[in-house]
Amino acid sequence: MNWKHLARGRYLLLILSLTLLLSSCQKKTVNLEFIETSDVHGSLFPWNFMTDTTANHSLASVYSYVKAERAKPDQDVILLDNGDILQGEPDVYFSNFLQPDSTNIVARVYNFMKYDAATVGNHDIEAGHHVYDKVRSEMHMPWLAANAVRTDDGKPYFKPYTIIEKEGVKIAVLGMITPHIPYWLPEKIWKGMEFEDMIETARKWVKIIQEKEHPDVLIGLFHSGVDYTYGGTSAKTYKNENASALVAEQVPGFDIVFAGHDHREWNKWVTNTAGKKVLVMGPQAHAREFPVAKMKLTYDSSDKTWKKEITSEVKHSKNYQPDPEYMAHFKPFVNEVKKWVNQPVAKLTAEIDTRDAFFGSSSFMGLIHKVQLAQSGADISLSAPTIFDTQLKKGELYVRDMFRLYKYENLLYTMKLSGKEIKGYLEYSYAGWFNTMKSPDDHLINFRKDKEGHLMENKGRGTYSLAKPYFNFDSAGGIKYTVDVRKPAGHRVHIISMSDGTPFRENHIYKVAINSYRGNGGGGHLEEGAGIPHDELNARRISTTEKDLRFYMMKWLEKQGTYTPVNPENWKVIPQAWEKKARATDEPMMFGKGNGE
Incomplete structure (x- = not known):
């Protein structure tokens, strides 16, 4: 036996073992x-x-x-x-x-x-x-x-x-x-x-x-x-x-x-x-x-x-x-x-601009209210714009445009609301939507403010943030009313009558067309505005559609063949001169200087 070689082998084995041990500790x-x-x-x-x-x-x-x-x-x-x-x-x-x-x-x-x-x-x-x-x-x-x-x-x-x-x-x-x-x-x-x-x-x-x-x-x-x-x-x-x-x-x-x-x-x-x-x-x-x-x-x-x-x-x-x-x-x-969205639905005889919906009655919201009322058979329609800034040109209206008219897959509910609850609902909506104006030089839109009271700018966009999401700016169809922005929140809405001129009564129960997001309590309009407890909302529901509102809107327009956008002019901001002046200032602050999309 070569003891020298054995000792050398044991030495190498020891070195290897120490190397492995050190590497394991690394x-x-x-x-x-x-x-x-x-x-x-x-x-x-x-x-x-x-x-x-x-x-x-x-x-x-x-x-x-x-x-x-x-x-x-x-x-x-x-x-x-x-x-x-x-x-x-x-x-x-x-x-x-x-x-x-x-x-x-x-x-x-x-x-x-x-x-x-x-x-x-x-x-x-x-x-x-x-x-x-x-x-x-x-x-x-x-x-x-x-x-x-x-x-x-x-x-x-x-x-x-x-x-x-x-x-x-x-x-x-x-x-x-x-x-x-x-x-x-x-x-x-x-x-x-x-x-x-x-x-x-x-x-x-x-x-x-x-x-x-x-x-x-x-x-x-x-x-x-x-x-x-x-x-x-x-x-x-x-x-x-x-x-x-x-x-x-x-x-x-x-x-x-x-x-x-x-x-x-x-x-x-x-x-x-x-x-x-x-x-x-x-x-x-x-x-x-x-x-x-x-x-x-x-x-x-x-x-x-x-x-x-x-x-x-x-x-x-x-x-x-x-x-x-x-x-x-x-x-x-x-x-x-692409093939599906490029299918024609109807023809528009005039342009529809969503921006108009933020400053008063508009042909854009007029279309949504008209379809909601036609589909539901309700007395009154409540809805907000679901698209912030888009324009639909005169001419052919395609399937793709329906997603610019209505963004979400909301169902359409028909619910029971009293006249008083409808007024409270609208007061809540306009409280988040409009500022209380002290003079014609004030802002109409309720912009978001920081702790010091300064308007909050969207960096790099040249626009300013809204205090509340625009999809909570609900207006009504089927009634005539004014919104006096000189008055404090909660005391602005004056309902004049139904759209056909018949009296609007606060103690009467109306059938109301409303989307499922709002009908389930989204935005707080029904609970905080109308004062209806959340667990009572289901009991107020008369009916619901099976498909989304956009689907019924498309079918309604297809049936029309040609549609002429009409501003129902059923509500307005007063004083109107104040609204007109404020819009000139507020519109570019909301949307920037560009146009649409």
Whole structure:
């Protein structure tokens, strides 16, 4: 036996063992990149199906960025969507309702882009059980909503969370949806579900996830906004509509919370009750922006923990070209939708401009009220403009234009309201809509103000923010009335008569045509304005349509063949001279100097 060689072998073995031991104690680094899309609202392709023009924002451009980042060898990408994708553009409407037997385009896009997880949004629920249940079954990834629970057993209707593993790092993603759905949507659309408070749900599921999964990273994917004071609520409001930041602050454990729903860009840090920093991010809408959070994890085996460094940026899809592979794959579907939206509906004998609807009676709102009254057989119609700034030219009206006349898939309700309740409803609407004018030089529109009382400008747009969302600016059809903006909120509306000249009586019960969003309590008009308790709203409903109002509007126009837009001139702002002068100032502040779209 050669003892010298044996000793040398043992020495080399010892060196090797020490090397392995030292290497095991060295730090391992993993780079993760989280990419969020949210509130895409059907902007799947770089084409505006409503205007028949190209668009510089869509998931096709987001996918170009995703592909490039996935190709980098030193990082792993986690792609997440935060809901509200099944509504908003003709392409998803076409897939939802005109191709019910084909794989939904949203599921096809999710699968093609290889999303890791997504959360359900309120507008996804709006499509109805037959749509979102089908889409869920077609997805190759989990659709999350921990706080949407079954009414029969209290278990989540959707998957509450998912686990993603990258390079030995265990990532938990908890999904939640805004709990306000019962205030906006008809019960049949979400039948079998209840929507629980987000903070309570987060506390429950974070504990379960930590005890069962022991994740290295915890992500919140919440279809809910960040400003918890929206609509006059507070941090203590139960089932707050916009509780994303509240969860980040009050429920320890999250590293990043991705928000959505409010269409506002967020990229900020908050501190939770354990003293830890939590990143809160969210985009605006229509795939224009997408938040990106890069996390560098360094593992130290000495204490068996991951040290995390996080950087963040909100990127803009206009800076990336649509991915050619994506475009080629979905080209046949895009062509089908283009063919459908370019079908003629009727002829307009004059232009319709939505801007007119914000300053008095208009031909735009006149059309909506006329269709609501014709479809429902009601005495009075209540509605707001669902499109902010668009013009429909004289001439051929196409299917695509119907989405510019009415944005949402609201059903049409017929409800019982007293004359007094109708007046209270309108007072509430105009309180949020108009300013109290002290002179002709004041603003007519109620613009948003900061703490010092200065009007809040939309940076880079040359416009100013409204104090209340424009889709809450309800006017009435079927009655004649004035709105005196010299008087304080709550004392402005004077109802003169019914449109046919017969008396309007406050103690009379009227049949009222109203969309399902408002009829379920959305905006607060019926509860805070008319004073009807939320649990009484269902009892006030006489009937509901089976399909969305846009469908009936299209059928009504098809029957007309040729339509002449008419301003019913059934209501006006007084003093009229004050309104005229204020409009000259306020209109460019609302819309900018451009014209439309």
